[in-house]
Amino acid sequence: MTLAWSGAPDLPQVPFGRLFRRLDRPVPDGAEIVTAYTDGQVTLRSNRAKIGYHEAADLSGFSGVEVGDFVVHGLDILRGSVGIADSSGAITAVCAVCEPIADLDPRYVAHAIRTQAKFGFTRALARGIREGGADFRRWGTLAELPIPMPPIEYQRAVCNYLDRETARIDTLIEEQQRLIELLRERRKAVVEQAVFSGLDALPTVSNDEPWLPPTPSHWLVLQLGFVSATLAGWAFPSDGFSAEEDQTRLLRGVNVKPGRIDWTDTVYWDTEAAPIPREFDLEIGDLVFGMDRPFVGGGVRVAAVSAEDLPALLLQRVMRIRPNDEAGRGYMRYVMSTDAFFNYLQPLFTGVSVPHVSEWQVRKFKMPVPPPDEQRNIVAHLDEQTAKIDALIVETDRFIELARERRSALITAAVTGHVDVREMV
16 A cells, blocks of 8 residues: 655655665764754754764764765654755764655755654654654665655756745844844843943942942942842652642742743642641742753843742752842842853852752852842833833744744645745746
8 A cells, every 4th residue: 555645635656765775885984973953954063063962982883974865864854854964974873864766856855754744744654653753764664755756847946946935034034033132132231231330320339259340339249148038949858749730839940940930840749748848938029049050041040939920839959039128129130130140150050960059159149239229220220121122032033933934834835736836936
């Protein structure tokens, strides 16, 4: 029985194994590692960020790959890891390195397989499933994959059209991403100017601490522990953990993001199995700080607790900070989001796998402390200014999301024959 893909019902379909043959190239001496990425690029790992990868010392389980080879990642095919190699080197044997044996445009086949993966077709055909990937390591499985095969002239027209149109969209997305970077830099500059210099041109004095810029001469410089009460979270025993959503949430390090609390991954405390240690209760306006990996995702992991976050209890490796007065709550949140706070903490990180700092080290951070009225004015100013910038960032993010959706829809329509690109100028 010949398999067929319902996504392109009007196009003839041919099994992958009748279009390509698998190559078995030896790994050349001194070869660099090539990786098939989920965006469809097959390139040297040195050309991309190496986050999440480790370098293999032994390449005996690798295959040789050359520029122009067609590569299919046998496990990550459903996430888009299919493409044409732009580099020569060594690639994991999990990838099938192939060459065409029919008259076709490999760019079109790569677009087609990524479109199939997008709609779950490759997963449905997989022999054996693992979380996050489908298993196409068996040549027999890959060889059965049906590929839409319009005439070669049409394939080329589709690919040339997509090369041109996706390049335009990609350029637009890159411009918007640069805009977001500039907006984030602007936000940081606005915050740091206000919390370290005030809202008016005032005489300043230098500070002894290398992380602290000059501050107005009438401001105090005090340790964080002198102007707030702090508490490090408790190592709650795991036998009290619960998955029941009607229980009290435990605030873990994973929940603390820069500027916000994220309850996507939530653990609960079984109040019936164990009493609640009330000293670890959180309240509205508390500041919480992720003590492990303190700086991630473009900012320091400091957030304010809102009514929507309660009730919640403080878990290990999260620190609760309660400023001594109401004026200090908003002001301290902004101070702790600055590079100055991070620059103070960075040399103090300990631990290799999970860098962290202690409650005592955070308490010793010296920070500027304006009079309460100035703190309130600074917070009101920053709330207004950062809200405007944050709204622009959200708007730009949405534009990027729509552009990516447009890009994906364009590829799907062209590859599946739902639009005739030859009629498009």
